[in-house]
Amino acid sequence: MSSVLVIGGGAAGLVASAFAASGGAEVTLIERTADGGRKILISGGGRCNVLPSMLAPERFVTDSPAHLLRGMLRSWPLHEQRAFFERDLAIPLALEAESGKLFPQSNRAKDIRDGLVAFARRRGVRMLFNTSVIGIQRAAAGFSLQTGGGDLHAERVVLATGGLSVPATGSDGTGLTVAAGLGHRMVPVYPALTPLLGDPVAGHAALSGVSLNVRLRAKDGTRAVETSGGFLFTHRGYSGPSVLDISHVRTRPGRAESGRTIRAQWSALNAAAWELEFDAPSALIATLLAKHLPARLGERLMIEAGVPRERRTSDLRRTERLALIDRLTSYILPVSGDEGYKKAEVTGGGVALDEVEPRTLESRRCPGLYFCGEILDAFGPIGGHNFAWAWATGRAAGAAAGASP
Numbered sequence: 396m397s398s399v400l401v402i403g404g405g406a407a408g409l410v411a412s413a414f415a416a417s418g419g420a421e422v423t424l425i426e427r428t429a430d431g432g433r434k435i436l437i438s439g440g441g442r443c444n445v446l447p448s449m450l451a452p453e454r455f456v457t458d459s460p461a462h463l464l465r466g467m468l469r470s471w472p473l474h475e476q477r478a479f480f481e482r483d484l485a486i487p488l489a490l491e492a493e494s495g496k497l498f499p500q501s502n503r504a505k506d507i508r509d510g511l512v513a514f515a516r517r518r519g520v521r522m523l524f525n526t527s528v529i530g531i532q533r534a535a536a537g538f539s540l541q542t543g544g545g546d547l548h549a550e551r552v553v554l555a556t557g558g559l560s561v562p563a564t565g566s567d568g569t570g571l572t573v574a575a576g577l578g579h580r581m582v583p584v585y586p587a588l589t590p591l592l593g594d595p596v597a598g599h600a601a602l603s604g605v606s607l608n609v610r611l612r613a614k615d616g617t618r619a620v621e622t623s624g625g626f627l628f629t630h631r632g633y634s635g636p637s638v639l640d641i642s643h644v645r646t647r648p649g650r651a652e653s654g655r656t657i658r659a660q661w662s663a664l665n666a667a668a669w670e671l672e673f674d675a676p677s678a679l680i681a682t683l684l685a686k687h688l689p690a691r692l693g694e695r696l697m698i699e700a701g702v703p704r705e706r707r708t709s710d711l712r713r714t715e716r717l718a719l720i721d722r723l724t725s726y727i728l729p730v731s732g733d734e735g736y737k738k739a740e741v742t743g744g745g746v747a748l749d750e751v752e753p754r755t756l757e758s759r760r761c762p763g764l765y766f767c768g769e770i771l772d773a774f775g776p777i778g779g780h781n782f783a784w785a786w787a788t789g790r791a792a793g794a795a796a797g798a799s800p
């Protein structure tokens with residue numbers, strides 16, 4: 396019987412340990428927090444968006460070859476992932492139709508975390524909580540690990556330590572350092588799916604609390620990025636799904652400043668549609684704007700475009716009309732920074748995908764070492780994609796690590 400140590404009891408590690416044990420291996424899961432799965436507990440606003448209803452591999456971000464990412468993600472088809480939760484964990488999922496997200500019917504993230512821990516235990520996984528792995532070295536017939544509670548030895552190791560996002564959940568980046576120490580090429584890491592900070596000069600803090608649906612556009616290198624959905628003005632800047640999903644264009648290292656501009660279209664109306672609106676005879680501009688976006692934002696855009704508050708369509712000058720349409724449909728968001736790992740939902744970068752076997756997630760640099768979850772160089776948009784990645788890679792790595800030699 397082979398021995399497997401799974402380091403990290405988050406989403407990926409819990410699934411990996413259960414599948415490794417299912418293959419007959421003697422499996423120990425080592426987790427530095429008291430109970431594991433802390434990100435699951437805070438996910439989806441405490442409801443845990445377990446999966447998306449449809450996968451969007453093309454919206455994932457990686458510096459590694461995209462076909463490797465797609466293969467790893469699709470290795471566990473979405474309907475089988477859903478069946479795993481509903482059949483093996485007995486946790487029915489419900490589709491939130493307007494967002495296309497799947498949540499536990501109970502709306503309790505704790506059910507998912509507890510269900511995964513119980514499932515792994517039923518498969519025979521031994522769990523060591525409150526135990527931190529400090530270092531890992533190659534040893535005769537396997538690996539030796541230094542932990543806060545003494546040294547351990549195993550034939551195979553699964554590294555499921557996540558990245559650096561939300562350190563309070565247990566992520567301190569040790570796994571990234573360990574992977575580099577074992578010879579892996581690391582794609583430089585950065586906070587992703589994180590709120591952005593506004594330029595104080597823009598004075599947008601006065602709009603704090605205003606929320607709406609928007610469309611955001613930017614360029615990530617040569618690739619056009621577009622997101623849509625909720626947008627929130629905060630005291631410090633901008634948040635909401637559309638902002639989180641585009642935040643990497645600001646945080647990803649090595650990108651030209653010119654490609655980091657984010658432009659907002661504040662409503663469903665594009666420039667041509669606004670031209671038609673402004674053709675209405677003698678309507679108050681402020682009233683027209685308020686039909687499509689929050690009044691406070693409309694007033695603010697009018698000031699910035701130099702359109703007087705009492706202006707009517709009949710008196711709207713050509714220059715005013717163009718300036719206003721530009722701000723309504725192609726507004727340059729005055730971003731001065733980001734909220735960093737403290738608020739980031741995931742870590743971008745990590746273990747380069749071309750240094751792991753796509754089917755088994757075994758290291759090509761260090762046989763017997765496996766990776767899964769956020770530690771790998773990939774993340775997806777919000778909406779359940781990052782758990783889909785953690786479950787799929789966790790299952791593949793665990794099953795391979797637990798298989799008989």
Ligand SMILES: Cc1cc2nc3c(=O)[nH]c(=O)nc-3n(C[C@H](O)[C@H](O)[C@H](O)COP(=O)(O)OP(=O)(O)OC[C@H]3O[C@@H](n4cnc5c(N)ncnc54)[C@H](O)[C@@H]3O)c2cc1C
Pocket residue numbers: 402403404405406407408425426427428431432433434435437438439440443444445446526527528529555556557558560561564565566567568569570738739740741767768769770778779780781782783785
């Ligand atoms: C606020 C928030 C909301 C989110 N909501 C969603 C959502 O609704 N849907 C979705 O798909 N994704 C969501 N995500 C993203 C999702 O939580 C992550 O993608 C996922 O948890 C990554 O799983 P992981 O197991 O790879 O890493 P983690 O969940 O970070 O787990 C890593 C584990 O390893 C442990 N560990 C680290 N280092 C050591 C060490 N040296 N020794 C021992 N143990 C160690 C940590 O304590 C931790 O438990 C959210 C993230 C955040 C922060």
